[in-house]
Amino acid sequence: MNTRHSVALVTGANRGLGLAFAHELLARGATKVYAGVRDIGSIDASNPAIVPVQLDVTNAMSVAAAAARCADITLLINNAGIARVLPSLLDPDWIGSSQEIMETNFYGIVRTTQAFAPVLSANGNGAIVNVLSDTTWFARPMLSAYAASKSAAWSFTNASRIELREHGIHVLGMHVGFLDTDMTKGYELKKTNPREAASYTLGELERGAHEALVDENTRQVQGSLSSGNAAYYLNVPALA
Numbered sequence: 662m663n664t665r666h667s668v669a670l671v672t673g674a675n676r677g678l679g680l681a682f683a684h685e686l687l688a689r690g691a692t693k694v695y696a697g698v699r700d701i702g703s704i705d706a707s708n709p710a711i712v713p714v715q716l717d718v719t720n721a722m723s724v725a726a727a728a729a730r731c732a733d734i735t736l737l738i739n740n741a742g743i744a745r746v747l748p749s750l751l752d753p754d755w756i757g758s759s760q761e762i763m764e765t766n767f768y769g770i771v772r773t774t775q776a777f778a779p780v781l782s783a784n785g786n787g788a789i790v791n792v793l794s795d796t797t798w799f800a801r802p803m804l805s806a807y808a809a810s811k812s813a814a815w816s817f818t819n820a821s822r823i824e825l826r827e828h829g830i831h832v833l834g835m836h837v838g839f840l841d842t843d844m845t846k847g848y849e850l851k852k853t854n855p856r857e858a859a860s861y862t863l864g865e866l867e868r869g870a871h872e873a874l875v876d877e878n879t880r881q882v883q884g885s886l887s888s889g890n891a892a893y894y895l896n897v898p899a900l901a
């Protein structure tokens with residue numbers, strides 16, 4: 662799809678990667694970007710091309726209201742997400758924490774896909790970008806609940822790609838390692854600039870790719886899957 666002249670909705674667009682997607686879309690000539698946010702007041706109102714829309718992806722009524730409001734979109738970017746660091750798989754809070762994460766990272770994508778697919782189909786030549794992670798294929802124990810949510814979202818992305826193709830909707834999964842956003846604040850890690858990640862992903866979308874593997878570590882992890890020495894066996898030194 663060509664992002665020029667597109668009308669996009671980016672979930673969680675008030676900061677981090679979502680805001681980077683909004684700016685990158687406008688730089689590429691998008692006509693309008695709806696910023697789907699929990700708190701309308703968290704959006705800088707000085708740019709009239711960014712239109713704030715109340716949206717909580719864990720709330721079906723909020724998602725339905727946003728779908729009614731944003732009936733002209735041709736691109737949905739499912740970016741909203743949360744992460745929780747849990748010290749151990751044996752943590753008694755594991756199930757409770759993972760339920761909160763799944764509500765946002767997995768069911769959030771399911772809700773918006775179900776609500777917006779008819780809109781994208783009606784407007785023609787639509788696309789959905791689902792923001793996933795290298796944790797889809799490599800579950801660090803301290804991020805195990807988050808990784809499970811991204812693996813589930815990857816599977817849903819793959820099913821969406823097949824079913825929604827019949828409705829004229831292209832689906833792309835974005836996989837990326839650590840990004841320099843609030844989510845990783847305070848952690849000394851190698852991080853990708855979110856604007857560069859957004860730019861790379863939209864470039865891949867424009868050339869019709871099914872997945873965007875944003876950074877070298879993510880490409881290594883994905884490439885290792887069928888190697889007999891998969892990254893999820895904990896065998897990739899660069900990620901240990």
Ligand SMILES: NC(=O)c1ccc[n+]([C@@H]2O[C@H](COP(=O)([O-])OP(=O)(O)OC[C@H]3O[C@@H](n4cnc5c(N)ncnc54)[C@H](OP(=O)(O)O)[C@@H]3O)[C@@H](O)[C@H]2O)c1
Pocket residue numbers: 672673674675676677678679697698699700703716717718719739740741742743744765792793794795837838839840841842843844845
């Ligand atoms: N940072 C990384 O290292 C990294 C790596 C791989 C993938 N990702 C993924 O990239 C995406 C963006 O993350 P980020 O790094 O930009 O994190 P971030 O700076 O923490 O931003 C998260 C965004 O998601 C929004 N959000 C959370 N729950 C929501 C809900 N229920 N409804 C609507 N919006 C909600 C937040 O809104 P509020 O301001 O209201 O909280 C915020 O805008 C996520 O899907 C994340 O899993 C991040």
